[in-house]
Amino acid sequence: MPFIQDGSMFQKPPERSDAILVEVEGRSVLVPRGASAAAAALIAGLPSTRTSPATGEARAPYCMMGVCFECLLIIDDESSQQGCMITVRPGMRIRRQEGAREL
Amino acid sequence: MSAGQHVGGYDVIVVGGGIVGASIAFGLAERGKRVVVLDEGDRACRAARANFGLVWLQSKGDGMPAYMRWTRRSADLWPAFAQRLQTFTGVDTEFRQDGGLAYCLGEDDFESRRAKVAKLRAQADVYGTEMMERSTLEQLMPGVRFGEAVTGASFCARDGYCNPLTLLKALHAALQLAGAHYRPDAPAKTIEHRGNRFIVETPEDTVEAERIVVAAGHGTSALAGQLGLAAPIRAERGQILVTERFRPFLRLPGSGVRQTADGTILIGSSKENTGFDDRTTVGVGGRMATRAIRILPELANARLNRTWGGIRILTPDNHPVYAESTHFPGAFIAICHSGVTLAAAHATDFAAAIADGQLGEFLDAFHPRRFDVPKAA
Amino acid sequence: MSDSFDLVVIGGGPAGLAAAVQACEFGLSVALVDEQPEPGGQIYRVVERAEAEGRARGLGDDYRRGLDLVNAFRACGATHFASHQVWQVESDGRVFTSDGTTSRQIDGKRVLVAVGAMERPVPVRGWTLPGVMTVGAAQILHKSIDLLPEPEVWIAGSGPLLLHFAAEVVEAGARIAGILDTTRSSISRAFMAHGTGALRGWRYLAKGLGYLRKIRMANIRRVTGVEAVEAKGDSQIDRVRWRVGSHWEEAPAKGLLLHEGIIPNTHMTMSLGCAHVWDAHQQCFRPLTDAYGATDVGMIAVAGDCGGIGGARVAECRGRLAALGIAAALGCITDEERDHRSEPVRREFDTHDAIRNFLDALYAPAPELLAPPDDVVVCRCEGVTAGRIREAVALGCRGPNQVKSFTRCGMGPCQGRMCGPAVTGTIAAALDTLPGTVGSFRVRPPLKPLRLGELAALGDGESAE
Numbered sequence: 001m002p003f004i005q006d007g008s009m010f011q012k013p014p015e016r017s018d019a020i021l022v023e024v025e026g027r028s029v030l031v032p033r034g035a036s037a038a039a040a041a042l043i044a045g046l047p048s049t050r051t052s053p054a055t056g057e058a059r060a061p062y063c064m065m066g067v068c069f070e071c072l073l074i075i076d077d078e079s080s081q082q083g084c085m086i087t088v089r090p091g092m093r094i095r096r097q098e099g100a101r102e103l
Numbered sequence: 104m105s106a107g108q109h110v111g112g113y114d115v116i117v118v119g120g121g122i123v124g125a126s127i128a129f130g131l132a133e134r135g136k137r138v139v140v141l142d143e144g145d146r147a148c149r150a151a152r153a154n155f156g157l158v159w160l161q162s163k164g165d166g167m168p169a170y171m172r173w174t175r176r177s178a179d180l181w182p183a184f185a186q187r188l189q190t191f192t193g194v195d196t197e198f199r200q201d202g203g204l205a206y207c208l209g210e211d212d213f214e215s216r217r218a219k220v221a222k223l224r225a226q227a228d229v230y231g232t233e234m235m236e237r238s239t240l241e242q243l244m245p246g247v248r249f250g251e252a253v254t255g256a257s258f259c260a261r262d263g264y265c266n267p268l269t270l271l272k273a274l275h276a277a278l279q280l281a282g283a284h285y286r287p288d289a290p291a292k293t294i295e296h297r298g299n300r301f302i303v304e305t306p307e308d309t310v311e312a313e314r315i316v317v318a319a320g321h322g323t324s325a326l327a328g329q330l331g332l333a334a335p336i337r338a339e340r341g342q343i344l345v346t347e348r349f350r351p352f353l354r355l356p357g358s359g360v361r362q363t364a365d366g367t368i369l370i371g372s373s374k375e376n377t378g379f380d381d382r383t384t385v386g387v388g389g390r391m392a393t394r395a396i397r398i399l400p401e402l403a404n405a406r407l408n409r410t411w412g413g414i415r416i417l418t419p420d421n422h423p424v425y426a427e428s429t430h431f432p433g434a435f436i437a438i439c440h441s442g443v444t445l446a447a448a449h450a451t452d453f454a455a456a457i458a459d460g461q462l463g464e465f466l467d468a469f470h471p472r473r474f475d476v477p478k479a480a
Numbered sequence: 481m482s483d484s485f486d487l488v489v490i491g492g493g494p495a496g497l498a499a500a501v502q503a504c505e506f507g508l509s510v511a512l513v514d515e516q517p518e519p520g521g522q523i524y525r526v527v528e529r530a531e532a533e534g535r536a537r538g539l540g541d542d543y544r545r546g547l548d549l550v551n552a553f554r555a556c557g558a559t560h561f562a563s564h565q566v567w568q569v570e571s572d573g574r575v576f577t578s579d580g581t582t583s584r585q586i587d588g589k590r591v592l593v594a595v596g597a598m599e600r601p602v603p604v605r606g607w608t609l610p611g612v613m614t615v616g617a618a619q620i621l622h623k624s625i626d627l628l629p630e631p632e633v634w635i636a637g638s639g640p641l642l643l644h645f646a647a648e649v650v651e652a653g654a655r656i657a658g659i660l661d662t663t664r665s666s667i668s669r670a671f672m673a674h675g676t677g678a679l680r681g682w683r684y685l686a687k688g689l690g691y692l693r694k695i696r697m698a699n700i701r702r703v704t705g706v707e708a709v710e711a712k713g714d715s716q717i718d719r720v721r722w723r724v725g726s727h728w729e730e731a732p733a734k735g736l737l738l739h740e741g742i743i744p745n746t747h748m749t750m751s752l753g754c755a756h757v758w759d760a761h762q763q764c765f766r767p768l769t770d771a772y773g774a775t776d777v778g779m780i781a782v783a784g785d786c787g788g789i790g791g792a793r794v795a796e797c798r799g800r801l802a803a804l805g806i807a808a809a810l811g812c813i814t815d816e817e818r819d820h821r822s823e824p825v826r827r828e829f830d831t832h833d834a835i836r837n838f839l840d841a842l843y844a845p846a847p848e849l850l851a852p853p854d855d856v857v858v859c860r861c862e863g864v865t866a867g868r869i870r871e872a873v874a875l876g877c878r879g880p881n882q883v884k885s886f887t888r889c890g891m892g893p894c895q896g897r898m899c900g901p902a903v904t905g906t907i908a909a910a911l912d913t914l915p916g917t918v919g920s921f922r923v924r925p926p927l928k929p930l931r932l933g934e935l936a937a938l939g940d941g942e943s944a945e
Contacts, residue, residue: 008630008734009611009613009629009630009632009633009734009735010621010627010628010629010630010735011627011628011629011630011654013625013626013627014626031625032625032626032627034526034529034624034625035624035625036624039621039624039625039627042621042627043627047610047715047716048610048715048716049610052861052863053347053348053366054348054365054861054862054863054888054892055862055863057608057715057863058609058610058715058716059608059610059860060610060611060613060716061613061617062612062613062614062617062860063598063599063613063614063616063617064613064614064616064617064620064621065522065598065616065617065620066515066565066928067598067599067745067894067897067898068860068894068897068898069861069892069893069894070860072893078404079404080347080406080893080929082928082929085515085565086580087517099350100347100348100349100350100366101347101348101349101350102349102350102352103349103350103352103399103401103402103405120876142876144878144879145877145878145879145880145881145882145918145919146879146881146919146922152881152882152885268885268886268888271885271886272872272875272885272886275875275876275886276875279875279876285875285876287876287877287878287882288878344932344935346932347893347929365888370932382753383924383925384570385568385570385574385576385585385925385935385938385939386939387939388935388939389935389936389937389938389939390939392932392933392935392936392939393936393939395932396932396933396936402932403931403932403933403936404931404932404933405931405932406893406929406930406931406932407926407929407930407931407932407935408891408892408893408895408926408929409891409895409924409926410924410925410926411924412924
């Protein structure tokens, strides 16, 4: 299973037996236990995690500590979740949020 | 008398740079008057920054047919007013006038609304509000999934909305482009009358003009007193919830829930007596959230990004007060809590009356002497 | 329906942990509410797990101090609300939190805000591009899951954390492309102004020199005197540009990590209406407090970096002082006992705080970070540039709140956390006045986006206001 796509700004993390399998944009990715959903998106090599509803620009996590709100993701079908504040669980489905959400 | 300089050369001083003051100032400047607007600073009370943005007829004017006609007049003027502001300043007030709804929850609510609508129509048939059963409502707003408790709504085709923040910005740009001067951080401390001139003292200087309009929201009472006018105003807090942005799905504004042009959902409304405490609270927020979810159950998953609190400017009967001082002719007051709806009329008819130097018979109905009349038993 | 405690501590970093431990020693009932799943805050992030995984030693001795603190907290008897985000605090001591699904109310006779610091936002051209992050973000990823940057990642900015992280990367056997150091002052100039303090804090200085040595020995390029940094790319960063004097240079980049110091996270104290002052040394707003961290709002006290940047050891001291102040206020100890016990804490505080003025002078942020050029985005959430802010000032706006209403700056999900400093700074520069005069955004709850359903459920059952 691929950890990192080409172009990710982070290196492949050390392999551990307690790694967790999640889905990022439909693709299975192994991530370290304790990783946040935003980290999982970075590890999977997503070029961006959302497009801004205000400007349409591609955005990705900036602060990783809950201040910038750029890591808003759709997690297990629930929109607008701060990916950096949510720890991955086995089978978690992580998707990009494009623009404004649907009700 | 302040030690600063003395500034003259104006025809009219407008005290107050909110939506009411700015509308009047723009209208006066457009009519060739030399105007200065004296406004407070960044942290002022500013009802202009804390309102729902409705251009609304259907609930207004119970007990005062003149106010109903005034509201209707402003709604008729709004489309041209919005167009004028956009052309002149480039700022889009996001005005839409496709109709508005006041949702009814339950049968009793529907019936009592029907009675209110009938009562207003009997006073003055100028709104055209109709009752809509749920099935008609669903046809009017296809794709919207209403909650079970929604029995229908009252619908007025002339109701609409705008973006109150861009409205204020457009008015500020417009009045300055039209030649009026705008002075922030310049609250009026005292008003004196000497000869045929009014002299206003600000922290920095004194400003004088032949006429003065006090449209300073809650600050109006104290200043009106200096002009021999009684302007009884009470404060009432209203809270608003604002969600994250959504793709457009709610085409028409409702009186307690509407979607803005940016996609955010505004949820109101509430009334509390808290003096000038404009903080927002969990209790009221929770009640408003509950009601909104009863109307549109899917809103339960919407994320609340921020809340607003504002202090409404209410006269004893909740209707506007306009008056010219008899002791000091040329001094006027303008008080209302529907500054957005009345912005068009303020920038046209009302400004024209001030420019003419007299309010006229129609606006005389809004004089505060009406509060002195003892009510019939 | 709510839980009640003598003291509710908000924040699980060194200040909050030390306060909780001290307050429990006095027999107070204590709740600690933390948005992270594990205690330690940012500086000691996941220290327990790092220890269990055998990684703690590699993260330095300071980190181990965090372990001692967390262990003391675990043993002290406080109730720990982990993974709870506080979205509203009332001045009468009611705290509203969400665990992501359900909201609850936690009442305290006293509330201690210990929410720490945030990275100073770095508004430069291209900073909103994917691939641009903070050094702090990269450090979090390293501490929590051992992630390291790729060799084509650049670091840019100024401050102790910059060198610390670069050295950390080298220590872990990885590399970065280079460091673009924007530090304007010189060590000698800062030393002349604050030499005594610098000498008292010699341990910190020695650490800094140690980081520099590691970086040099790993042959990592360090460019000094950098006056401008830009991220370039279409939908993500692919190169970085920088200027020294009038000379521009460019290099390919897979990522850019920015850092220009840290500033207090004042969102919560501002929402409470606490008085704040503009700190000219640290170029940021911080709440006004007395010697024990009490604010001018009845039940609310402050400890740690959110009250002014001091670092982890200073934060611990402030936490203990706050607990002493609260214990005295609640009648557990007399004022005399409080003052007596605070003496050794103050001495420790002075030792660790001695270096602060020197660091603040050395690493003062460039004026362009607080008043960027017209085309630079200031409000990331709403895409508002510095130029639009200046237009609003030209229209008559005199402060951030009027600017907010005219431009939408500060209305997005982050509610002004990222744009606040530059909005104030840009207005102040445009009006040729001080940031303290201009003021800051009016901050409203919710402090974190809250599902309407949670508010509805809580509001219905809420106790009387």
